[in-house]
Structures are given as structure tokens and as C-alpha cells.
Amino acid sequence: MNWSLPPLLSFAALLLGYALGSIPFGLIVTRLAGTQDIRSIGSGNIGATNVLRTGRKGLAAATLLGDALKGTLAVLLAGALLGPEAALLAALGAFLGHLFPVWLGFKGGKGVATFLGVTLALAWPAALVFAAAWLAVAFVTRYSSLAALVASVFTVLAAFLLGSPQTGGLLAILATLLWFMHRANIRRLLDGTEGRIGKKG
Numbered sequence: 548m549n550w551s552l553p554p555l556l557s558f559a560a561l562l563l564g565y566a567l568g569s570i571p572f573g574l575i576v577t578r579l580a581g582t583q584d585i586r587s588i589g590s591g592n593i594g595a596t597n598v599l600r601t602g603r604k605g606l607a608a609a610t611l612l613g614d615a616l617k618g619t620l621a622v623l624l625a626g627a628l629l630g631p632e633a634a635l636l637a638a639l640g641a642f643l644g645h646l647f648p649v650w651l652g653f654k655g656g657k658g659v660a661t662f663l664g665v666t667l668a669l670a671w672p673a674a675l676v677f678a679a680a681w682l683a684v685a686f687v688t689r690y691s692s693l694a695a696l697v698a699s700v701f702t703v704l705a706a707f708l709l710g711s712p713q714t715g716g717l718l719a720i721l722a723t724l725l726w727f728m729h730r731a732n733i734r735r736l737l738d739g740t741e742g743r744i745g746k747k748g
Contacts, residue, residue: 552632560633564621564640568661569648572613573598576606589742594656596691599744611660617641618664626668635717638665642721646728657728659695662721666702669714676705689743692732699725 552560573593577585582601585593589600595611618641625637645661647653667674680698685691699722706715726733735741 552629552636556629556633557636560625560629560636561640563625564637564642565644566640567617567621567624567637568641568644569650569655570613570617570644571648571651571655572617573610573656574651576609576613577601577603580606582606592656593651595660614645614656614660615664615667618645618661619668622665622668634669635713638669638717639720641665642724646724657695658721658725662695662699662702662718662725665721666706666718669717670706670709670711672709673702673705673711673714673718677702685744690736690741691744692729692741693736696726696729696733 571593573585573595577583577598580603582603585591585598585601589597591597593610595607595614598610599607601607618638621637621641622634626634642658642661642665644655646655646658648655663674663677666677677698680701681694683694684697685694688694699718703715703718703722706718709715732741
């Protein structure tokens with residue numbers, strides 16, 4: 548596919564994705580539920596895994612759903628309005644918005660749910676690969692971070708195997724950012740100090 552989207556529309560697609568991606572659902576749902584500031588517990592992250600540390604599984608599920616669907620919505624909306632090139636840019640924007648939301652001083656989540664959400668809109672079979680890989684690794688190891696890291700790699704490979712080089716290339720960029728955001732988790736995994744699913748703190 549030759550890139551044909553004008554610069555102004557490219558920026559608009561990126562900005563649309565960023566605006567949607569920067570919505571901090573983890574912070575919103577926990578505040579509405581009257582819990583303590585999610586940034587003050589556990590890892591300080593605003594994602595579903597840290598929300599789960601409040602002991603409120605429903606809030607964690609709502610966070611996961613919101614963080615995923617904002618990525619899906621960004622891609623579908625940009626694609627419908629401006630075409631497939633805009634959808635790719637919106638996916639990038641949504642992911643960056645989640646990682647670096649302007650409303651929270653550019654300190655957001657680690658991107659796992661949003662990665663899944665944009666993948667669902669861009670190449671849903673690859674999203675199924677992500678979900679299957681995450682569940683398998685999480686079930687065996689009880690490490691959410693390790694499951695996400697492994698699943699992201701399989702997702703990129705799946706996108707390329709499905710014959711979507713541009714989608715695969717974009718997901719490779721997002722997966723690289725996801726790994727970067729998990730650098731502290733990777734150190735703890737190597738040290739054997741990473742927290743397991745179901746344990747608080």
C-alpha cells in the first residue's frame with residue numbers, strides 16, 4: 548500500500564488516536580468506586596493488573612475492557628473516516644496516548660490492553676493469538692508481565708504470517724514500546740522477585 552494520506556490528515560488520525568488512548572480508565576473507575584488513588588499502590592500503574600491489587604476484580608475487568616476498547620474505537624473510527632492508513636496512525640496514537648497521557652503528566656500504563664484493542668481492530672485473528680498466548684503463559688507461570696511480553700511477540704509474528712506487513716510492522720513497533728515499558732518487570736523476572744497473579748503488593 549503506497550502512503551497517500553496528506554500530512555494534515557495523518558496528524559489528525561494520530562491526534563484522534565492519542566486523545567482516545569489517553570483516557571485513563573483505571574484511574575477513572577477506581578475513583579468512581581471510591582478506592583484510594585491507584586497510583587499510590589502496587590506498581591503505581593493505572594492498568595488493570597494494578598487495579599486488581601485493590602482486590603476489586605470488577606474494577607480490574609472494567610479497566611481492561613476500557614483500555615482495550617479505546618484502542619479498538621480509535622482504529623475503527625479513523626479507518627471509517629479516513630481509510631486504512633489513518634487506522635494505522637490512530638493505532639499508534641492510541642498506544643502512545645495510553646503510555647504517555649498528557650492529563651497525568653505523561654505517566655500512563657504499560658499498554659497491554661490497548662495493544663490487544665488495536666490488534667483486534669487491525670487484524671482480529673492476531674488478537675486471538677495474543678489472547679491464547681497470554682492465557683497459556685499466565686496459566687503456567689502466574690506472571691502477567693511475562694504473559695504479555697511473550698504474547699506480544701507471537702502477535703507480531705501472526706500479523707506477518709497473515710500477510711499484513713504494514714500491520715505487522717506497526718505491531719512490532721508497539722511491541723517494542725511494550726517491552727520497554729516492562730523493563731522493570733523484566734529485571735524482576737530475571738531476579739525472581741516479580742509479583743505473581745493473585746498476590747497483592
